[in-house]
Amino acid sequence: MNSHNMPTDSIAEPAEASDGLDHSMIEDAVGYRLRRAQLSVFQAFNEAFSSKGLRPTDFAVLLLLTRNQGAKQSEVAEALGIQRANFVAIVDGLEAKGFVERRKSELDRRVQSLHITDAGLTYLNELMPIWQEHEERLLARLGGRQARDQLITLLDRLYD
Numbered sequence: 001m002n003s004h005n006m007p008t009d010s011i012a013e014p015a016e017a018s019d020g021l022d023h024s025m026i027e028d029a030v031g032y033r034l035r036r037a038q039l040s041v042f043q044a045f046n047e048a049f050s051s052k053g054l055r056p057t058d059f060a061v062l063l064l065l066t067r068n069q070g071a072k073q074s075e076v077a078e079a080l081g082i083q084r085a086n087f088v089a090i091v092d093g094l095e096a097k098g099f100v101e102r103r104k105s106e107l108d109r110r111v112q113s114l115h116i117t118d119a120g121l122t123y124l125n126e127l128m129p130i131w132q133e134h135e136e137r138l139l140a141r142l143g144g145r146q147a148r149d150q151l152i153t154l155l156d157r158l159y160d
Helices: 030-052 056-067 073-079 084-096 118-142 145-159
Strands: 100-104 112-116
Touching: 030 056, 030 118, 056 073, 056 084, 056 100, 056 112, 056 118, 073 084, 073 112, 084 100, 112 118, 118 145
Parallel strands: none
Antiparallel strands: 100 112
């Protein structure tokens, strides 16, 4: 083990479980910490938006479309890191609620473009105060804007 509890080579021998679960092998693993943070943030989002029946992905699609009206369905899916097949179901749900419309591209009839509807925009505007409050709570947990900006910079390094 090094100074950060990360294994440096192999595991000598498995240890029996005691009263509490021993996290020492994974507690300093970046992936583990990212996943725990993601779960916490998504749980907080779900609690904030539970009365609206909205998932984080639905919200992200609507937000993206406010600045990218007519974007290709495949581009939005890629921007959110969602498999195309899974994204179809997300758009189906938003379309069924009347928040999004699919339109065939005038340039390429095989391509679907996405448009936020007036109902979707109205709905999103109703949600913005809830989202802003949610973001402020996260900001407070991080310790302010500077810490948030630093976290975003570090996260960008992991996927750029």
